[in-house]
Amino acid sequence: MAVTAEKRVVVARAGPDRSVAFIWLGLVLIVIGQFMALLYAPEEVTMGNAQRIFYVHVPAAWIGFLAFAVVFGASLGYLFTRRRAFDLAAHASTEVGVVFTTLAILSGSVWGRYAWGTWWTWDPRLTTTFMLWLIYVVSLMVRAYGGTGSQAARFAAVLGVIGFLDIPLIHLSVVWWRSLHPLPVVIRPEGFGSGLHPAMLQALLVNVAAFTVFYVALFSVRRRQMAAADALAELKHDESRRPAARWTAGAQEVS
Numbered sequence: 001m002a003v004t005a006e007k008r009v010v011v012a013r014a015g016p017d018r019s020v021a022f023i024w025l026g027l028v029l030i031v032i033g034q035f036m037a038l039l040y041a042p043e044e045v046t047m048g049n050a051q052r053i054f055y056v057h058v059p060a061a062w063i064g065f066l067a068f069a070v071v072f073g074a075s076l077g078y079l080f081t082r083r084r085a086f087d088l089a090a091h092a093s094t095e096v097g098v099v100f101t102t103l104a105i106l107s108g109s110v111w112g113r114y115a116w117g118t119w120w121t122w123d124p125r126l127t128t129t130f131m132l133w134l135i136y137v138v139s140l141m142v143r144a145y146g147g148t149g150s151q152a153a154r155f156a157a158v159l160g161v162i163g164f165l166d167i168p169l170i171h172l173s174v175v176w177w178r179s180l181h182p183l184p185v186v187i188r189p190e191g192f193g194s195g196l197h198p199a200m201l202q203a204l205l206v207n208v209a210a211f212t213v214f215y216v217a218l219f220s221v222r223r224r225q226m227a228a229a230d231a232l233a234e235l236k237h238d239e240s241r242r243p244a245a246r247w248t249a250g251a252q253e254v255s
Contacts, residue, residue: 019224040203041199044200055204056207058204058208059204059208059211062211062212063096063097067097068093068097068167070097071163074086075156075158079157082150090160092219094136094140096222098136098137100215105133112126125174126181132170135162136159142159
């Protein structure tokens with residue numbers, strides 16, 4: 001068992017260069033994307049330059065949805081198989097998803113202050129997004145304070161499945177109910193990106209790609225760190241049992 005744990009530590013610590021490469025690629029794409037957002041994309045007619053926060057707000061929201069889609073899939077995998085690898089993936093993606101969803105909420109609040117004259121309103125889109133954020137924060141709290149056993153992992157997995165069901169509600173909230181939030185401009189019945197100037201769409205897609213690469217990098221790093229922590233905990237457990245085993249063997253020889 002100890003040899004297996006040692007191998008797990010080596011595997012968990014191996015290959016950090018790939019994650020570093022993804023981080024650098026994401027940073028380069030973010031610089032390019034923000035350059036396009038500030039200087040390449042035209043100024044929006046109604047809100048002017050304040051609209052340019054769109055190129056941070058929308059990619060951050062997209063990554064929040066992507067991260068929680070991963071949580072949904074990994075949580076289902078864990079509930080059906082009880083494999084620790086699925087739980088680690090769900091945990092890591094939850095952490096990263098909460099970060100990006102927080103960024104989406106904060107950037108949207110700044111944008112709303114200019115567009116609506118208020119930092120926050122219980123608009124259907126904002127309310128459902130806050131519900132999503134709250135569900136996953138509670139999931140992290142369950143993991144932090146619910147112990148290290150499988151029960152906390154099961155509760156977190158159930159929350160991961162329930163939380164994902166809120167994402168279609170978020171997308172459709174501006175269609176189903178009266179909302180201050182603008183209607184979708186990218187995914188529309190008239191065609192993909194039909195609500196945007198071509199240069200705006202190009203700038204948005206570069207930023208979405210940048211945030212996606214950054215998500216993959218952060219997810220990989222956190223998952224590897226969690227796997228290493230698991231392996232180290234197993235090694236410590238094995239080491240703590242060895243002296244007791246040697247003492248028992250010695251006592252049997254004396255007797």
